[in-house]
Amino acid sequence: MxxxxxxxxxxxxxxxxxxxxxxxxxxxKVLVIEKSHIASGASSNSSRLIHGGLRYLEQYEFSLIRESLKDQKYLLDTYPSLVKLHPFYFPIYNNSKRPDWMIGLGLWLYSLFSKHGKKAIKVSKEEFFSEFKNIKDNNIRAVFKYYDAKTDDDALTHKIASEAQDAGVNILENTQLKELHIENDTITFDTSKGVFKTNLFINATGAWIDEINKEFNLPSSYTIEKVSGIHIVIDNLLIPEPLLLETASKRIFFMIPEDKTTIIGTTERSENSNVDDIKVNNEDIQYLLQESNKYLKTELKTSDIKETYIGVRPIIKSKKDISQMSREYKLDLHHIANNRILHIYGGKLTTFTSLARKVVNLLSRDV
Ligand SMILES: Cc1cc2nc3c(=O)[nH]c(=O)nc-3n(C[C@H](O)[C@H](O)[C@H](O)COP(=O)(O)OP(=O)(O)OC[C@H]3O[C@@H](n4cnc5c(N)ncnc54)[C@H](O)[C@@H]3O)c2cc1C
Incomplete structure (x- = not known):
């Protein structure tokens, strides 16, 4: 049919x-239904890093880091024009609560898990300041350099979309799901672009997942915390390579060079409203400016901001503080009569390859 x-x-x-x-x-035979356009959600509003997530070491999320770094290597090899390795610099200041040995050990472990073969090293302050001329040169204890990858998240997502289309996938954008009927062996999608049928529904709506489950009364094993993150884009190239910095409360944030601009982020804010109503909060902009200005020779002002963008992370709810909640994804499969509904919870940009492979394996085992 x-x-x-x-x-x-x-x-x-x-x-x-x-x-x-x-x-x-x-x-x-696969159909993708998108209410807006390809990559309109978190997939074009991330920090654009293809990484293991250095900070997850402190949460002992070793399996997530290892999987991410394996995927990183695959993406570096497969999409060399979209995913590129860069040196990342991590200067440690006198007031840092993390001792040098701990950072050195963490970076050693991170390099060990990495598959690209480039090791983390300590660099001299002279070498660092000769390249990072806009960074204040007082109170610095040590500088580390390690390697991670950067991408253009929007372009990478569009690349996967065009590969999916080449493989035969039909993608319908700007398509509203009006009603969902679940009968014996058919799930009927009544949409603004027609009626479509299947017996396997995969819910990959990211931060919108709880809203969909509620609207269509779908069974699910998890609920999410909606955690927004903003980035500010400074209309000036402040640094030559990505830089990790610590906030007063020990959070890590990035300054990332991008063409003639610098992207600074990110933040974590627990949100209660519907995803479509979540907006950039001025407090978060001021927070990023304030934290950045602790390190920059010339103070940034609101007028230096070219644009801001916001994404919402779908983080599986747990009793932990939001910064400690796991970024690991979960595949949540339900059977209703002869139909299957699979929810995709959580995840990172970096891990889409492993996630997709696990979905295919799970579904092929479950016949
Ligand atoms: C601030 C921030 C920084 C991040 N930084 C990084 C990073 O540096 N590296 C990294 O690996 N990961 C990062 N992530 C995580 C990463 O961006 C996400 O894990 C990933 O993009 C999620 O992709 P997704 O396909 O699950 O969700 P999304 O990209 O959000 O896609 C969900 C889609 O579902 C659509 N949708 C919603 N409701 C409906 C409906 N009713 N009908 C049809 N379609 C619907 C939406 O329009 C959207 O296009 C970051 C996330 C955020 C928010």
Missing amino acids: KNSYDAIILGAGINGLAIAKALAIAEK
């Missing part, structure tokens, strides 16, 4: 599209 699919995926972010591509390669 023309409007009948082996799988219908809701959400054209990196995860929905990567799953669509993997299923199509496994010879499934």
Whole structure:
């Protein structure tokens, strides 16, 4: 039947599209329904790093870091024009609560998990300041350099979308899901662009997932904390390579050079409103300016900001503080009569390859 699919995926972010591509390669007929446009959610509003996440070492999330760094190597090799390795600098100041030995050990471990072969090293202050001319040169204790990857998240997501289409996936953008009917062996999607049928529904709506589950009364095993993160884009190139800095409360934030601009981020704010209503909060802008100005020779002002952007992380709820909640993803499979509903919870930009492979494995085992 023309409007009948082996799988219908809701959400054209990196995860929905990567799953669509993997299923199509496994010879499934796949439709992706997106209410807005490709990569309109977190997948174009991230920090644009393809990384293991250095800070997750402190949370002992070793399996997430290892998986991410394995995926990083695959992406570096597969998309060399979109995913590039860079030296990242981490200057340690006298007031840092993290001892040098701890940072050195963490970076050694991170290099050990990395598959690109470039080790972390300590660099001299002279070498650092000769390249980072806009950074204040007082109270510095040590400087570390390690390697991680940067991408253009929007372009990477569009690349996966076009590979999915090449593999036969049908992607419908600007399409509203009006009603969902679940019967014996059919799930019917009544949308603004027609009626579509399947018996496998994959919910890859990221931060919108709880809202969808509530609206369509879907079974689910988790709920999420919506944690927004903003970035400010400074209309000036302040640094030659990415820089990690510590805030007064020990959080890590990044300054990342991008063409002739500098991206600074990010923040973590727990949100209660619907995802579509979440807006950049001025307090978060001021926070990033204030923390950056502790390190910059010339003070940044609001007028230096070219743009700001915001993304919302779907973090699986737990009793922990939001900065400590795991970034690990969960695949949540439910059976209703002869239909299957699979929710994708959480995840990172970096891990879309592993996530998609695990989805295909899970579904092929569950027949
Ligand atoms: C501030 C911030 C910084 C980050 N930095 C990094 C980083 O540096 N590195 C990294 O690896 N990860 C990072 N992440 C995480 C990463 O961005 C996300 O994990 C990833 O983009 C999630 O992709 P997704 O496909 O699951 O969700 P999304 O990209 O959010 O896609 C979900 C899609 O579902 C669509 N949708 C919602 N409701 C409906 C509906 N009713 N019908 C149809 N479609 C619907 C939305 O429009 C959206 O396009 C960051 C996230 C944030 C927020």
